[in-house]
Amino acid sequence: MRLVVTGREGQVAASLLEAGQGKAGMEVVAIGRPELDLERPETIIDAIAAEKPDIVVSAAAYTAVDQAEDEPDLAFAINATGAGKVAEAAARLGAPVIHLSTDYVFDGSASHAYVETDATAPLGVYGASKLAGELAVAAAGPRHLILRTAWVYSPFGRNFVKTMLRLAADRDEISVVADQWGNPTCALDMADAILHAATVLHGDKNAGAFGTYHLAGTGETNWSGFARHILDTSRACGGAWAQVRDIASKDYPTKARRPANSRLSSAKFADVFGWSAPDWRQSTEAVVRRLQGGQAPAG
Template sequence: MRLVVTGRDGQVAASLLEAGQRRDGIEVVTLGRPVLDLARPDTVFDALAAARPDIVVSAAAYTAVDQAEDEPDLAFAVNAVGAGKVAEAAAKLGVPVIHLSTDYVFDGTKDGAYVETDATAPLGVYGASKLAGELAVAAVNPRHLILRTAWVYSPFGKNFVKTMLRLAGDRDEIAVVADQWGNPTSALDIADSILHAAAVLRGDEAFDGYGIYHLAGTGGINWSGFARHILDTSARYGGPTARVRDIATADYPTKARRPANSRLSSEKFAEAFEWTAPVWQESAEKVVRRLARGKARQALSA
């Protein structure tokens, strides 16, 4: 099975490349700029056609949440128009598309975990552009899985886990928001779930479960609690650590508003594909251990 992934440097793309190397019968190909550039729709079809996908994974996106407030045209060009072109190209090639979306399509006012049928109401340009992308994907390719995920981290790229470890190397105390809640989600788990779902799609031409799914780590926490877990785990493996001080969202103003509740229920995905993410603490420990041991080796060799 040949998975062609849009985006070469993203966390999910890197995680899929790594996971694909460990599995027989799976080839993961990543496409990025300039060969495939979502801001240049004319590049999309030729790049995907040349890669000969069995399934397209639409992972590339504009993800600068605050910067999107100043660059709405670019955010929509990539996350809406570009995503639609990827799905359209997959349809023309006769293959399904697995498209990654976000918890930011919700406004965060619900008390419990969001399910797929809850009303969307993005608070900012980034969330609005990703919601527009969902609609574009669904409109042009009926064989779509739209996977909304949240609070993504991994050993790759830029993310909250790596930021906390970096700050802990320079500070004794880190102030972290305590009134935003969500599901920390490892990109390594996302990659595993995508490979699992792709195998289902590949093996069942009559699959009738296409649509929107939530896919996030099991269990919820606030950002400061997540930070404490990261740094406590890092300390156990010889990595940097620091105290965490709770602050309110109002104490850390950002250009784009964030939802206070980003928790997602992944029960629909679990039922459809018989795959459930590990509890978030377990997945976070694997990533932190890997990063902390890497930092310890670097220090010893310095």
């Protein structure tokens, strides 16, 4: 089975390329600019067709949440129009598409972990553009899998884990918001889930497993709790550590509002595909150890 992933630099794309290595019967290929450029829709269909995919993973996206407030046209061009063209290309080729979306399609006002049928209400341009992308993907054909995720980190690219380790190397104390809750999600785990789901979808000609799902790490925390676990693991590995000071979102203003509740229930994905993510603490520890050079925790 040949998976063609849009975007070469993203955390999920890099994780998929790594996960696909040496996996029998699986080939993962990533494509990106200039051959495939979501800002230039005319490039998309030919670029994907040239790779002859069995499954298309739509991972490339505009992800600058605050910058999107100043660049709404660009955010929508990539996350909505571009995503729709990727799904259209897959449909023309008779290939299922797995499209990555976000917790930012919700406003965070719910008191529970969001399920797939909860009403969407994005707070900003980024979330609105990703929601428009979901609709475009669904409209392109029935053989789609939309995966909403949140708080993604990995050994690759820019992410919260790397930021905390970098700041701890220079500071004794780091201020982190404590009133936003979610599920830290390791892109390496996501890659495993996507490969697992792709195998199911490849053999599902009746679209029984297609639709919208949430896919996030198991367990929940707030950003400051996430930071403490990262830094405690780093210290146990002999790496940098700093005190974490809880602050409120209002003390760390950002151009785009963030959902106070980003918790996603992944129960539907577990029920349909028989796959659940490890506890977020376990996956975080593995990534921190890898970033610290593979040291095992002391003691």
